[in-house]
Amino acid sequence: MINNLQKILKKNTEIIALFILILISVISTSYFNYNKDRIIKNYVESINNIYFKKTLNHFIDNLEPRFNKVSHNISAGETFDTILKKYNVNKDEIKIIKETLSKKVNLNKLNTTQKIRFILDQSSNKIKEFTFQISNTEKIYLTKNTETNKFNQKLLLTKLKKDIIYKENKILQSLYKSAVDRKIPIGVIVEFARVYGFQVDFQRDIRKNDSFQVMYEAFVDDNGKIIETGNILFANLKLSGQNNSFYYFDKKGSEGHYDKNGKSVKKALMKTPINGAxxxxxxxxxxxxxxxxxxxxxxxxxxxxxxxxxxxxxxxxxxxxxxxxxxxxxxxxxxxxxxxxxxxxxxxxxxxxxxxxxxxxxxxxxxxxxxxxxxxxxxxxxxxxxxxxxNSQTLKLPSGKILKGEDRKIFETSKIKLDVLKSEKIVGIN
The missing domain is CATH 2.70.70.10 (Glucose Permease (Domain IIA))
Structure with missing residues (x-):
C-alpha cells in the first residue's frame, strides 16, 4: 500500500506541488489582508480621535490668512448691513463706513448692478480698504487711518472712450440667438427689439435666413472693455428680402429712430412686448x-x-x-x-x-x-x-410723427453721414 502511495505521489508530483503553492498563497494573502485591515482600523481610530481633531483644526485655523479679500455682487433684497454682517464685520466698523459713504450715496437704494469690495482684518474683524461701486464709471475708495480709526475717502473715475461698433448676422433660429452669437450686448439687443417691436411680430414675421444689421455706440475703458452702450445709430432688419432700415436722429425735441423717409417708428403701443417668443x-x-x-x-x-x-x-x-x-x-x-x-x-x-x-x-x-x-x-x-x-395682433395703431421742414433737411444730412460711417465699418470688417 505504501508502495502504491509512493507511486501515486511520484506520478502526481507536479499537481501536488501546485496545490501546496496555491495553499501557501491563500494563507499568506489572508494574513496580509488581516494585517492591512488592522492597520486601516487603527488609522481611522486615530483620525477620529477627538484630541487629534482639535489639534488638526487648531493647526488649520492658524494657517488661515489674517486678511481676507472680499468681492460681493449685490443681490435683490440685500441691505448694506446684512452684507457686511455676513462677513462678520465689526458692528462699530459698519457704523463708521455707513457714516462715511452716506455723504456721497444713498445706501437705502442699493441695486444689483453695484459691487462691494473690501479687505477684512480677520484678527479684529475690521476693514483695511473698502471700494463701493456707484456706477460703471464711478467708485468710492476708502482706506483706514489707523491713528484716528476713520476712513480716508477718494472718488475714482473711469475715463471712457466712445467707439462705434457695427455687427450683422443671418437669423437661423431667433433674432436673440443670432445677436448673442455675434456677442452683441444684451442692452443693445433689447433696444433693437424695442425699435422693431412697433411693427414686427418676432415669432411670425421672421423667417430662416432673414438677416439684421446694427451699428451702435459703445463706451470702453483703457483696456478696450465695453463698460456701457449708448444709442443704436443704424438698424436694418431684412425680412423676406425686404430692407427695413432705421436711423437715429438726435435733434433735441425729435430724438428717436426714423425710417428712410423721416417717419418715426414710435407708435402708441408695441406689437409684441417680448423678444424671441x-x-x-x-x-x-x-x-x-x-x-x-x-x-x-x-x-x-x-x-x-x-x-x-x-x-x-x-x-x-x-x-x-x-x-x-x-x-x-x-x-x-x-x-x-x-x-x-x-x-x-x-x-x-x-x-x-x-x-x-x-x-x-x-x-x-x-x-x-x-x-x-x-x-x-x-x-x-x-x-x-x-x-x-x-386682439393685440390685429390692432391698428396710430403712426408716429413725420419730420418736416428744417428738421427733415437736418435728418437727411444725418442719414447720409450714418450711411457713410456704416460703409466704412463694413469695409473695415471685410
Missing part, C-alpha cells in the same frame, strides 16, 4: 389647458424661456404690480385714457416696478414665468381699448 395661444375661443372647458381667451400667449425680459409696450403708469390670482404675478399699465395693457404669469417684477411708477416704452418691467394657472413659462398679454379687451 413663440405665439402659443392666440386671442379667441379655446379649451382652457387647466380648467378643461372652452372659454374666450381675451389675450395673446407668448411661450418663452423662463426669465426672458418683458417690456412695457408703451409709456404709462403702473396701476398694479402684484398677485392676480390665476394670472399669477401680473402688471397692469395705463397708457392714456384709451389704452391699457396687462402682463401675466411673470416669475418676478423688474427692480423698482410697483403701483404708481411711470414707465417708458420698451422699459423692462418683469420676466417670463409660470405663476398662477399656467402649464409652462409664457407671457399672457392683453390690450384693453376703452375698457374692452381686443
Amino acid at each position: 413663440r405665439l402659443s395661444s392666440p386671442f379667441g375661443m379655446r379649451k382652457h389647458p387647466i380648467d378643461g372647458f372652452t372659454k374666450m381667451h381675451k389675450g395673446t400667449d407668448f411661450a418663452a424661456p423662463m426669465g426672458t425680459p418683458i417690456m412695457a409696450s408703451g409709456d404709462g403708469v403702473v396701476k398694479k404690480a402684484s398677485w392676480c390670482g390665476g394670472g399669477g404675478n401680473c402688471i397692469v399699465i395705463k397708457h392714456n385714457s384709451t389704452y391699457q395693457t396687462i402682463y401675466a404669469h411673470m416669475s418676478k417684477f423688474a427692480n423698482g416696478i410697483r403701483s404708481g411708477v411711470r414707465v417708458k416704452q420698451g422699459q423692462i418691467i418683469g420676466y417670463v414665468g409660470s405663476t398662477g394657472k399656467s402649464t409652462g413659462p409664457h407671457l399672457h398679454y392683453e390690450v384693453v381699448v376703452n375698457g374692452k379687451k381686443i
